[in-house]
Amino acid sequence: MLKGCEGSRPRPRDRIVEMARQLFRQYGLRGIGVDAIAEAAGTNKMTLYRHFASKDDLIVTCLREVETETDAMWEGFEAAHPNDPMAQLHDWVRRAAECAVAEGRGCDIANAAAELTDCNHPAHKVIEQFKKHQHERLAKLCHDAGVGQAELLADTLSLLIEGARVNWQSVGPDGPGARFVGISEAVIESFSKA
Template sequence: MAKLPPRERILDAAEELFSREGIKAVGVQAIASRADTTKMALYRHFATKDALVEEWLRIVAADYTAVFDRLEEAHPDEPRAQILGIARFIADGLPEISHRGCPFINSIAELPDRTHPARRLIEAHKANQMRQLTDLCARAGLSDPDEAATEITFVLEGAQVSTQNGSVEHAGERLMRIVEAVLDRHSAPKAAR
């Protein structure tokens, strides 16, 4: 089997190491070694480690954005099914992140400078997700789309952190029940509340 080009090997190595060990703990030499290349080759593709971190997070963000696109394609004109699909995606991914956690949450913790390009990328990605979720809640006819999207976001993010720290058992099942309850509560007529 042909070896991947150096840039792709570097990105794969960075993803593996950053996800497993964190951004600050991983040096450029470790990434180059894992990618079976040299530091010089790494710097030919990425001017700085920060540029590599930003590109890695751009790819992770694109993967999450693709979930929204796939769900829209799979469930056109069914915003509730799309919202539940997003929750299912997170719930199903919880075992995978249990050892290290959400790459965005962890990266934000390691990038306290709000002007850092990777930090700005995460913030823009999260803001876009919130807009998309709010739009889905509005299209689902929920009484307060912004509040429903906020509650769902808190549940999705909280489930990831709770899985990482091991404080909640059966987090995926519970996440799904809570998201369904949020949708049901915001779908109920105001007089019934």
């Protein structure tokens, strides 16, 4: 009866996913074991395996959750600046930069792609779909903002944000990844003039 009640402790499944996301991010997918995840979530391995068929299944679930959070972020841009795609684009730049720096470990999705070397891993479909969706939204925004060569700008910004994330991970705050916002705004401006 109190299953969804506010203030009560979340159910094991949700606690597992939350902790798994944090620990996967911190230690890598192969760097943390299911036992440690379950313990950190205040439960145990058996309960974990009652909710997830395998560790890979848990990984896929975590990546899907990243996806839905990203969806929510995009809806936020539209809500904050309705009918002002250029302002939405600048919002995206700022928020993307914040996410890239978060906990110094770059993009969960890209990290997963780097770690899951087997192309047949079920997570690969999620990764590919996420990246394509992300790029489509960005392209639509660039187009709506009325810049010349919207597709080219979207490609450029896609690579810049991906590069910023991975660069930050390698060299930290002294590298070009830390200057992503300035770089992106310069690029957007140069496309707007053209």
